[in-house]
Amino acid sequence: MITVALDSAGAVAAGEWIRAASPTHPSLIDVHYEVALRYNMVNVPTAVWIDEQGRIVRPNEVAFADNRWIEYTKFDMTRYAAAIRNWVANGPDSVYILKPGERRSRLPLPTAEHALAAAHFRLAEHLHETGHAEAAVPFFKAAQRLRPESWCYKRQAWALTDAETHYGTSFQKEVKALGGRPYYTPLSFPEEKAQP
Amino acid sequence: MNVTILCGAAATTIPEAGIEGESLWLAPDNLARATGWEWKPEGLCRGSACVPVPRGNAAREWVRETGRGLSVSLTQLARHLGQPVVASPEHGVWAVGEAAEDVAERLRSLEAPDFTLPDVVGRLHSLTDYRSRKVFLLAWASW
Numbered sequence: 001m002i003t004v005a006l007d008s009a010g011a012v013a014a015g016e017w018i019r020a021a022s023p024t025h026p027s028l029i030d031v032h033y034e035v036a037l038r039y040n041m042v043n044v045p046t047a048v049w050i051d052e053q054g055r056i057v058r059p060n061e062v063a064f065a066d067n068r069w070i071e072y073t074k075f076d077m078t079r080y081a082a083a084i085r086n087w088v089a090n091g092p093d094s095v096y097i098l099k100p101g102e103r104r105s106r107l108p109l110p111t112a113e114h115a116l117a118a119a120h121f122r123l124a125e126h127l128h129e130t131g132h133a134e135a136a137v138p139f140f141k142a143a144q145r146l147r148p149e150s151w152c153y154k155r156q157a158w159a160l161t162d163a164e165t166h167y168g169t170s171f172q173k174e175v176k177a178l179g180g181r182p183y184y185t186p187l188s189f190p191e192e193k194a195q196p
Numbered sequence: 197m198n199v200t201i202l203c204g205a206a207a208t209t210i211p212e213a214g215i216e217g218e219s220l221w222l223a224p225d226n227l228a229r230a231t232g233w234e235w236k237p238e239g240l241c242r243g244s245a246c247v248p249v250p251r252g253n254a255a256r257e258w259v260r261e262t263g264r265g266l267s268v269s270l271t272q273l274a275r276h277l278g279q280p281v282v283a284s285p286e287h288g289v290w291a292v293g294e295a296a297e298d299v300a301e302r303l304r305s306l307e308a309p310d311f312t313l314p315d316v317v318g319r320l321h322s323l324t325d326y327r328s329r330k331v332f333l334l335a336w337a338s339w
Contacts, residue, residue, distance in 0.1 A: 001332045002323070004313060011316055013338040018316045026321045028313040030335075032205040037294065038302070038309035041335055050308040050331040054324065063334060084332060091330075100306060109300040116280040119293030122202050123282045132287055139282070152337070159339035 001025040004035045006044060008125045008156055032125065033152065037118050040108045042150040043184060049087065049097075057087075057097045059107045062184040072183045079189065095190050106188075117146035121153055128160055137166050151183075201230040201270070202291040214267055218283040220290050221260070221267040231292065233273060235259075235266065240273055247276060308333075 002025060005014035010031045018027045035041065039048060039060060047063035050056055064077045087094040098106070110118075124139035140157035147153060155171065157163075163170050175183060199213040199220065208230040214221030224235035232242045239248040249258045257272050270290070274281045278295035302309050308331075312322040323331065 001334065002321070002326065004311075004333070004335045006335055006337045007339070009338075015316050017338055026315060026326075028315055028321055030311075030313050034205055034311050034313070035333075035335055038299065038311060039333075039335075040299065040303065044335050044337045046335045048308065048333040050323070050333060052328050052330060054308050054327050056303075056306045056308050088330065103306055104304060107303050107306075109303055110296040112278070112280070112296045115278075115293050115296040115299070116282070119280040119282040119291045122293065123284060123289060123291035126200070126202055126207065126289055126291070127284060127287060130287075135284065135287060139284070142282075155337070155339045 003027045005029045006033055006036055006041075006152060006156070007031065008033075008128065008160060013159075032122065033118075033156075036152055040110050040114070042108075042147070042152055044152065049084075051092070051097075056103055056107070057092075059098075059103055061106075061187055073187070074182065074184075075187045075189075080187070083189065113146050117143045117150070117153065120146065121156075124157070133161060137161070141167070197288050199288045199290065202289065203231050204294070206230075212264075214262065215285055218281070218285060218290075219269060219271040220281075220283070221262075222270050223264070224266055224268055227268050227270060227273075231270065231273075235268060240268070247273065 003023065005018070005028070007014045007029060008031060010029050014029050021027070030036070041060055043062070045063055046060050048056055048060055049058035062073055062075075063080055064073060065081065067077050070077070083096045087096055120139045121143040124136040124143060127136035127139065140153065143153045144150070144157065154174065158167060158169075158171065197215075199210045199215070201208050201210060210222060210226045210230060212223070213226070222230065228234045233240045234242065236246070239246045241247070249255060257269060259266060259268050270292070271281055274292050278297055280293040281290060282293070283290045308323060310323045312320050314320055323333075
């Protein structure tokens with residue numbers, strides 16, 4: 001397992017969580033959202049399964065260790081943990097390994113507008129980091145407008161400042177505005193079946 | 197005025213640049229330092245990839261002679277490569293993003309994009325360090 005903290009504030013924000021967990025796996029910090037950009041991620045937690053040859057065998061999907069956020073995931077995450085164990089035991093024969101065509105169809109691919117959003121976000125976080133927090137706000141807003149489905153762009157910007165003052169919103173308000181639409185893309189899992 | 201160019205995770209500060217609105221003109225050595233694209237007789241090149249620079253009137257959008265020597269348009273190069281450019285001229289910062297098609301092409305290959313990032317004590321790890329092992333990659337955040 002490799003974990004990556006998407007956090008513009010770096011170790012200042014993510015460090016205490018990592019130290020408290022004392023992980024035995026590599027627990028990395030991604031200040032500039034490089035992983036989010038390359039894998040085209042829009043929310044956390046997002047998992048990707050990568051095989052021994054470095055190939056994606058299950059693309060971006062929500063993954064929690066337990067059911068404490070089931071209100072948001074609408075999925076029994078104990079099934080997810082069992083699926084990972086199944087993959088470890090069965091490798092490419094695991095029922096959870098997707099065929100290449102399905103992997104590609106599930107992979108979200110960025111558009112030119114998404115790339116423009118990412119450039120706005122990069123500029124915004126740099127301005128914030130270099131002491132121009134007010135000047136960063138319009139660029140964060142532009143990134144959010146260009147890619148409204150990205151919770152990363154929203155929640156990171158809100159976390160760096162006062163969301164109500166600068167963005168006139170909050171996480172709770174935005175979730176409410178979903179009006180029943182899912183917060184996470186629903187997980188697509190095969191039906192349970194016995195596998196040795 | 198110093199100009200900072202954000203290209204991927206890198207931030208390169210250039211002591212001198214030509215600014216026209218949101219267009220940015222750089223001396224070839226500064227362009228190479230900020231982006232890796234080098235001015236060569238065959239055009240602008242990075243690694244084995246070369247972009248031929250048009251000749252005649254069209255060349256004026258790409259390259260010009262100034263009192264201090266040659267100047268190349270970073271904005272024009274990025275536009276040609278499909279890379280978005282976002283600027284805050286007031287703060288002297290230009291962000292050059294990745295072209296959507298480049299990111300998409302890598303993902304379509306199903307080859308997991310590599311990255312190199314620090315852990316909490318600053319030690320660097322690359323995804324490729326873990327080749328030959330299954331990797332469960334999980335992105336999270338403190339926010």
